[in-house]
Amino acid sequence: MTDDAAQEQALVRRMLAGEERAFTAFFDGYFSRLYRFALPRLNTDAQAAREVVQATLTKAMRRMADYRGEAALFTWLCQICRREVVDYLRAHKRYTERVVLIEDSEELRAAIDSIEAPEEFDVARNYGREELGRMVRTVLDRLPARYGDALEWKYVEGRSVEEIGELLGIGHTAAQSLLARARDAFRQALETVFGAAARDIREA
Amino acid sequence: MSNAVEMNSDHGDVDRLLRTAGPRPRPPAEMEDEVRAAIHAEWLRVVAARRRRRFRQVAIAAGLGAVALAVWLLNQAPPQTVVVASIERTIGGGTVHTAQSKVAPFTVQQELHAGDILSTGAAGSVSIRMQDVSVRLDRDSSVQLTSVEELRITSGALYVDSGLGQDVPSLLLVRTPAGVVEHLGTQYEVRLLDSGTRIRVREGRIQFSAPRGGRIVGEAGTQLTILADGEVHSESVARSGDDWAWVGRVVPSFAIDNRPLPEFLRWAGHELGQEVVFATPASQAEAASIRLRGSIEGLTPDAALAAVLSTTRLSSTQKNGQIVIELPTT
Numbered sequence: 292m293t294d295d296a297a298q299e300q301a302l303v304r305r306m307l308a309g310e311e312r313a314f315t316a317f318f319d320g321y322f323s324r325l326y327r328f329a330l331p332r333l334n335t336d337a338q339a340a341r342e343v344v345q346a347t348l349t350k351a352m353r354r355m356a357d358y359r360g361e362a363a364l365f366t367w368l369c370q371i372c373r374r375e376v377v378d379y380l381r382a383h384k385r386y387t388e389r390v391v392l393i394e395d396s397e398e399l400r401a402a403i404d405s406i407e408a409p410e411e412f413d414v415a416r417n418y419g420r421e422e423l424g425r426m427v428r429t430v431l432d433r434l435p436a437r438y439g440d441a442l443e444w445k446y447v448e449g450r451s452v453e454e455i456g457e458l459l460g461i462g463h464t465a466a467q468s469l470l471a472r473a474r475d476a477f478r479q480a481l482e483t484v485f486g487a488a489a490r491d492i493r494e495a
Numbered sequence: 496m497s498n499a500v501e502m503n504s505d506h507g508d509v510d511r512l513l514r515t516a517g518p519r520p521r522p523p524a525e526m527e528d529e530v531r532a533a534i535h536a537e538w539l540r541v542v543a544a545r546r547r548r549r550f551r552q553v554a555i556a557a558g559l560g561a562v563a564l565a566v567w568l569l570n571q572a573p574p575q576t577v578v579v580a581s582i583e584r585t586i587g588g589g590t591v592h593t594a595q596s597k598v599a600p601f602t603v604q605q606e607l608h609a610g611d612i613l614s615t616g617a618a619g620s621v622s623i624r625m626q627d628v629s630v631r632l633d634r635d636s637s638v639q640l641t642s643v644e645e646l647r648i649t650s651g652a653l654y655v656d657s658g659l660g661q662d663v664p665s666l667l668l669v670r671t672p673a674g675v676v677e678h679l680g681t682q683y684e685v686r687l688l689d690s691g692t693r694i695r696v697r698e699g700r701i702q703f704s705a706p707r708g709g710r711i712v713g714e715a716g717t718q719l720t721i722l723a724d725g726e727v728h729s730e731s732v733a734r735s736g737d738d739w740a741w742v743g744r745v746v747p748s749f750a751i752d753n754r755p756l757p758e759f760l761r762w763a764g765h766e767l768g769q770e771v772v773f774a775t776p777a778s779q780a781e782a783a784s785i786r787l788r789g790s791i792e793g794l795t796p797d798a799a800l801a802a803v804l805s806t807t808r809l810s811s812t813q814k815n816g817q818i819v820i821e822l823p824t825t
Binding site: 306307308309314318322323326327330337338340341342344345346348349352353355356379382420423424425427428431432439442443446447448474477478481 | 506508509510512513514515516517518519520521522523526527529530531533534535537538539541542545546788789790805806
């Protein structure tokens with residue numbers, strides 16, 4: 292079992308034991324990512340995304356004792372969320388078409404969910420810059436929350452290592468080390484999702 | 496050369512890609528707060544249910560020998576007291592002092608027995624159900640449950656709601672140092688003050704009985720103050736507003752999933768002490784056509800009203816004791 296998987300299982304155990312700090316860590320770590328997962332699948336309707344995410348998290352709370360760590364916690368939440376999206380769209384006839392995202396294709400979903408065995412998938416050559424940007428943001432969301440946040444703070448918001456350390460409650464050296472691990476994880480995730488095209492994308 | 500420059504030069508690929516992708520969108524803070532409150536309430540319920548199950552499993556695992564011992568102990572123990580109420584919702588915590596002199600923090604769905612004393616702390620409040628009646632305790636308050644139809648307030652304040660649409664409301668007597676309060680289908684607050692006992696009637700009517708036989712009926716919008724020497728002062732009081740805000744913070748849950756919008760509006764009006772009116776027949780027809788999904792768990796009635804209406808074309812304004820439901824003009 293990886294460190295991340297062990298940490299996620301420990302978080303679930305602490306929540307089931309009623310530890311308030313574990314609930315806060317869970318909500319802070321997953322709510323925004325789940326909202327971003329639901330939003331594009333609901334025609335960017337913010338209220339619909341809120342309803343679906345609330346229903347997803349409610350079900351997750353009720354089934355938390357069944358979580359065995361076979362999939363990453365976020366992947367498990369996304370599986371519940373996908374079903375909630377379908378139910379929502381069925382119940383609200385105003386959506387005439389279900390939104391199907393690139394990452395909802397079977398092969399790409401398997402790559403994103405597993406992040407283990409790289410596959411050939413030439414997304415870069417088939418999709419535009421905007422779609423590629425969205426895919427990169429999706430990859431960020433699939434990393435452990437601290438990695439995704441640290442990379443966004445550093446490279447999108449331009450924060451210093453010191454500031455990132457303060458935000459995460461760790462020292463300068465630990466923040467640098469975390470950023471290095473985050474970059475490795477990000478590159479590895481890109482390889483998994485984009486296969487051989489990952490190098491082209493990074494160097495574009 | 497600074498660390499930042501060094502890192503960017505080493506990791507230009509990551510830098511370029513993330514800058515191109517841009518920031519990830521964030522959900523609105525208000526939405527996050529509302530969902531957090533709802534999920535937190537669900538989590539607390541799950542944890543409480545799990546603890547109860549675990550307790551039962553441990554009890555079963557104790558085996559037949561323990562059962563025999565328990566039977567023997569039950570024969571030696573005083574008679575089991577009657578369940579008179581259960582806890583529906585808590586904020587900030589508090590304690591139950593049982594008739595067997597055990598003191599423990601109270602939990603959601605806990606059963607309460609005759610003789611139990613329920614107390615809230617400086618940041619706590621609790622909502623309990625006695626038959627069909629909702630009783631809510633403000634902070635720094637204490638009551639003793641004497642039977643399924645009677646309780647005694649010994650400090651602080653409580654609020655009684657005999658229910659929405661109850662043709663024959665359940666009986667509940669509230670004993671105070673000044674006398675007994677009995678509702679006649681209503682919502683009211685009893686608060687113990689240094690100078691005496693104050694009763695505020697929000698809806699319906701109450702009857703106050705003094706120890707020496709005098710009786711007073713208080714109507715909706717009336718405040719009665721019974722002083723230590725038995726003198727009674729009556730004056731009018733607002734039926735909604737800040738004085739009633741604590742009641743909404745500990746409101747028992749109302750399941751909206753698959754319910755028509757007008758049912759929710761009726762509940763919200765009842766909890767806010769205001770009448771719900773529709774600005775036009777069109778707004779009434781629009782409300783009648785909507786069925787709700789989701790949950791308002793953990794939200795105050797005010798926040799729930801705003802959250803639910805935000806998912807529709809309708810809006811509300813509160814004025815002159817009314818909640819006016821409107822459709823935007825086209």
